[in-house]
Amino acid sequence: MSLEFNIQNETDSGGRRAQLVLPHQTVETPVFMPVGTLGTVKAVPQDTLESLGAQIILGNTYHLYLRPGHEPIRRMGGLHRFISWPRAMLTDSGGFQVFSLSALRKVTEEGVRFRSHLDGSSHFFTPEHSMDVQIALGADIAMAFDECTEYPADRTRAEESLRLTLAWARRSLDYHTAHRHEVLWHGEHDSPVPKCEGPGAPATCGGADGAGAPRGSWSAWSPSARDQGHPATCGGADGAGAPRGSWSAWSPSARDQGHPVSAGKDRRSQSLFGIVQGGMYTDLRKESAERLVEMNFDGYAIGGLSVGEPRDLTLEMISEVLPLLPKDKPRYVMGVGYPDEIEQYARMGVDMMDCVLPTRAARHGLLFTSEGRLNIKGKRYAEDQGPADPACDCMVCQRYSRAYLRHLMHSGEALSATLNSIHNLAYYLGVMKRVRATCGGAATCGGADAR
Amino acid sequence: MSLEFNIQNETDSGGRRAQLVLPHQTVETPVFMPVGTLGTVKAVPQDTLESLGAQIILGNTYHLYLRPGHEPIRRMGGLHRFISWPRAMLTDSGGFQVFSLSALRKVTEEGVRFRSHLDGSSHFFTPEHSMDVQIALGADIAMAFDECTEYPADRTRAEESLRLTLAWARRSLDYHTAHRHEVLWHGEHDSPVPKCEGPGAPATCGGADGAGAPRGSWSAWSPSARDQGHPATCGGADGAGAPRGSWSAWSPSARDQGHPVSAGKDRRSQSLFGIVQGGMYTDLRKESAERLVEMNFDGYAIGGLSVGEPRDLTLEMISEVLPLLPKDKPRYVMGVGYPDEIEQYARMGVDMMDCVLPTRAARHGLLFTSEGRLNIKGKRYAEDQGPADPACDCMVCQRYSRAYLRHLMHSGEALSATLNSIHNLAYYLGVMKRVRATCGGAATCGGADAR
Numbered sequence: 001m002s003l004e005f006n007i008q009n010e011t012d013s014g015g016r017r018a019q020l021v022l023p024h025q026t027v028e029t030p031v032f033m034p035v036g037t038l039g040t041v042k043a044v045p046q047d048t049l050e051s052l053g054a055q056i057i058l059g060n061t062y063h064l065y066l067r068p069g070h071e072p073i074r075r076m077g078g079l080h081r082f083i084s085w086p087r088a089m090l091t092d093s094g095g096f097q098v099f100s101l102s103a104l105r106k107v108t109e110e111g112v113r114f115r116s117h118l119d120g121s122s123h124f125f126t127p128e129h130s131m132d133v134q135i136a137l138g139a140d141i142a143m144a145f146d147e148c149t150e151y152p153a154d155r156t157r158a159e160e161s162l163r164l165t166l167a168w169a170r171r172s173l174d175y176h177t178a179h180r181h182e183v184l185w186h187g188e189h190d191s192p193v194p195k196c197e198g199p200g201a202p203a204t205c206g207g208a209d210g211a212g213a214p215r216g217s218w219s220a221w222s223p224s225a226r227d228q229g230h231p232a233t234c235g236g237a238d239g240a241g242a243p244r245g246s247w248s249a250w251s252p253s254a255r256d257q258g259h260p261v262s263a264g265k266d267r268r269s270q271s272l273f274g275i276v277q278g279g280m281y282t283d284l285r286k287e288s289a290e291r292l293v294e295m296n297f298d299g300y301a302i303g304g305l306s307v308g309e310p311r312d313l314t315l316e317m318i319s320e321v322l323p324l325l326p327k328d329k330p331r332y333v334m335g336v337g338y339p340d341e342i343e344q345y346a347r348m349g350v351d352m353m354d355c356v357l358p359t360r361a362a363r364h365g366l367l368f369t370s371e372g373r374l375n376i377k378g379k380r381y382a383e384d385q386g387p388a389d390p391a392c393d394c395m396v397c398q399r400y401s402r403a404y405l406r407h408l409m410h411s412g413e414a415l416s417a418t419l420n421s422i423h424n425l426a427y428y429l430g431v432m433k434r435v436r437a438t439c440g441g442a443a444t445c446g447g448a449d450a451r
Numbered sequence: 452m453s454l455e456f457n458i459q460n461e462t463d464s465g466g467r468r469a470q471l472v473l474p475h476q477t478v479e480t481p482v483f484m485p486v487g488t489l490g491t492v493k494a495v496p497q498d499t500l501e502s503l504g505a506q507i508i509l510g511n512t513y514h515l516y517l518r519p520g521h522e523p524i525r526r527m528g529g530l531h532r533f534i535s536w537p538r539a540m541l542t543d544s545g546g547f548q549v550f551s552l553s554a555l556r557k558v559t560e561e562g563v564r565f566r567s568h569l570d571g572s573s574h575f576f577t578p579e580h581s582m583d584v585q586i587a588l589g590a591d592i593a594m595a596f597d598e599c600t601e602y603p604a605d606r607t608r609a610e611e612s613l614r615l616t617l618a619w620a621r622r623s624l625d626y627h628t629a630h631r632h633e634v635l636w637h638g639e640h641d642s643p644v645p646k647c648e649g650p651g652a653p654a655t656c657g658g659a660d661g662a663g664a665p666r667g668s669w670s671a672w673s674p675s676a677r678d679q680g681h682p683a684t685c686g687g688a689d690g691a692g693a694p695r696g697s698w699s700a701w702s703p704s705a706r707d708q709g710h711p712v713s714a715g716k717d718r719r720s721q722s723l724f725g726i727v728q729g730g731m732y733t734d735l736r737k738e739s740a741e742r743l744v745e746m747n748f749d750g751y752a753i754g755g756l757s758v759g760e761p762r763d764l765t766l767e768m769i770s771e772v773l774p775l776l777p778k779d780k781p782r783y784v785m786g787v788g789y790p791d792e793i794e795q796y797a798r799m800g801v802d803m804m805d806c807v808l809p810t811r812a813a814r815h816g817l818l819f820t821s822e823g824r825l826n827i828k829g830k831r832y833a834e835d836q837g838p839a840d841p842a843c844d845c846m847v848c849q850r851y852s853r854a855y856l857r858h859l860m861h862s863g864e865a866l867s868a869t870l871n872s873i874h875n876l877a878y879y880l881g882v883m884k885r886v887r888a889t890c891g892g893a894a895t896c897g898g899a900d901a902r
Binding site: 038039040042043044045046047067068072075076077082083084382383385395399400401403404407408410411413414415417418419 | 489496518519523526851854861864870
């Protein structure tokens with residue numbers, strides 16, 4: 001089975017509190033997914049992502065296909081192993097980047113011919129090829145290959161784009177169904193997993209600690225413990241002091257270990273989500289949603305938003321589409337948004353979101369804080385010894401001053417991107433954590449008392 | 452008192468095993484000092500430096516003077532506080548950068564007039580001014596303002612340069628002696644420090660853990676513990692799992708805390724080291740050493756090496772000069788070197804070294820390993836799932852493959868610099884750790900059995 005989606009609670013405004021049980025992680029939703037375009041969330045190491053409580057990250061199929069290539073990644077055991085990320089992963093289909101990044105694109109019924117933005121080489125992406133690449137990468141969730149309708153698009157254009165996207169969705173699904181067993185970790189059985197948190201949890205999880213292990217349970221899979229069974233991940237990022245999972249099964253010196261498994265059902269497989277398009281036309285969006293629901297995907301995304309439209313239109317489209325999607329499956333809005341947006345959408349019933357904004361803004365010195373946005377380059381911070389965000393408990397706000405962050409930014413120092421990104425991710429993940437906490441009880445989620 | 456230098460052991464080849472007790476840290480020597488030019492060891496956060504066991508880092512006076520400026524840093528409590536580094540720090544005098552980086556330099560007896568490489572503004576550095584800047588920065592050790600003799604230099608040039616350097620050394624010392632009480636932490640009393648390592652050590656060091664503290668003892672100084680006394684650092688970087696010291700005394704929300712103190716004597720002050728110059732002329736080096744020793748500095752550096760000369764000449768100069776320096780004071784060779792060099796010099800009796808090489812090489816993809824140097828960009832590593840260094844236990848070699856490191860480098864990803872630098876620093880610090888371990892007993896240090 002590819003995923004379980006267990007809804008704990010639903011509020012009056014439609015927000016849901018759920019567990020999304022994936023092969024590599026049980027993800028608490030609603031969830032924000034940091035973007036790790038090229039197999040790295042820019043400037044933030046994987047252990048820091050783990051400390052921040054990131055449960056699932058996104059990888060970009062287009063970029064990874066071009067470099068280093070999906071075949072090398074497949075040969076090396078898949079993307080989780082390649083980048084050493086034992087938790088959950090989602091790959092987009094490449095559709096969006098093909099349209100936004102590459103040059104000389106030619107779209108036909110068959111697919112898209114384009115030139116790489118890296119070296120101008122010619123490539124042809126079809127739904128089938130996109131599935132192939134995503135299967136090779138082996139994320140927990142793959143996305144159907146779609147055509148992301150530009151904004152603005154007139155009705156005719158939106159209709160044609162939708163027709164293509166639906167045809168491609170069908171082909172994506174058919175091919176994926178036929179080939180998903182090729183995912184490297186497909187069908188691996190889960191071993192019984194000790195409960196890693198709470199009373200009675202063992203001191204280590206998933207195996208014996210090697211002597212002198214500094215980091216808890218992952219060391220069960222250090223080179224001296226190579227004959228251990230499958231490592232187990234510890235589900236959930238909200239637990240205090242969650243151990244670091246079991247990436248060390250792939251530690252370069254323990255190459256014969258399998259993939260870590262989640263505490264889920266047997267015989268895992270990769271999920272495939274469909275993507276609702278239709279431009280800004282409610283009836284086209286409706287048609288898109290209905291046709292995709294008929295196809296019975298594992299989950300549904302709303303694509304083609306945050307492409308330049310005014311924010312009230314984004315909200316309108318989400319409001320119109322959400323009710324059309326199955327309640328019992330995860331709903332994912334792609335490419336959003338600002339902190340207040342992601343909170344708003346989560347409280348409406350969106351379960352998953354991704355955006356480059358926290359990390360990209362960070363690299364430009366824009367920090368999201370409980371006091372609003374600030375640009376750390378500002379002269380006013382030159383001698384400000386306070387933290388970026390007085391209400392934040394992230395490792396950056398606990399240790400570094402605004403003055404230092406400003407200095408790093410002005411000096412063009414690499415640490416600037418890292419520290420700013422850590423804070424912004426902590427902020428975003430904190431927003432979602434707060435929504436989850438307040439959506440746990442029916443009375444509190446989505447209302448003014450949610451704080 | 453400014454420093455204590457307690458020699459535990461000396462080997463036949465001249466290598467010493469010692470503790471250098473500084474105001475902010477008791478440093479185990481021989482020691483390698485990572486370079487944190489602009490108040491950051493490029494691409495490596497301070498908590499990672501602590502995990503790596505870095506005991507003392509170097510800051511560049513020239514760079515910090517230009518940006519953000521020594522007066523702002525002084526106002527903000529000094530460099531330790533500004534960058535949140537509770538362990539030891541050394542600042543160079545600015546002499547080398549003035550000569551190597553700035554444009555339009557004019558040297559007179561008085562000092563050096565130069566134009567900033569940043570914006571062309573005009574500045575005048577004198578020994579007195581350099582002392583002023585270093586006092587404002589407040590490192591544990593400051594360096595005399597010298598003229599770094601270029602290579603090659605004919606005899607006349609080397610003589611003139613030496614004459615100037617000696618005159619400037621005298622002025623540096625006089626000014627520093629008269630003004631070092633202005634260092635912000637000068638004269639602070641040490642509080643009794645609980646032993647942080649070994650049997651009987653308390654679970655936390657230096658104060659009560661705040662509830663839910665994730666990182667051990669530093670949280671004693673979190674915002675909820677503001678009335679605690681001076682935090683204590685834990686001396687020694689070789690202890691397993693050394694806690695993170697007490698930087699949180701400066702956490703942006705605990706601004707009224709004083710500087711962390713080391714487990715040393717009362718009434719701390721900044722040390723000043725003299726720098727032996729003289730080009731590649733043994734007799735000039737001898738004269739330089741003798742004159743500096745007469746001046747009675749707290750320690751002695753050998754400067755003007757690794758400036759383009761062949762390595763056997765570097766070795767020759769070090770061999771000639773070391774015996775001329777007082778045995779009972781620390782000896783520091785500036786700007787060296789490759790891993791085999793630093794090991795060699797340490798075993799000869801050099802106590803301290805600094806070099807940008809591990810971090811700079813890292814950013815160019817050059818990794819130092821137990822199997823020799825490798826350039827991670829190499830095609831041969833494209834699918835190499837082994838660690839950078841099979842013999843290395845650093846966090847990078849434990850988690851990431853060569854293939855991934857290569858991918859990051861080729862993709863121009865920020866994480867590349869960070870991971871490569873972490874490994875190289877671990878390698879360098881590991882070399883020194885090994886030398887210290889084998890220099891502890893007289894029979895083993897410096898010989899073939901030292902491994």
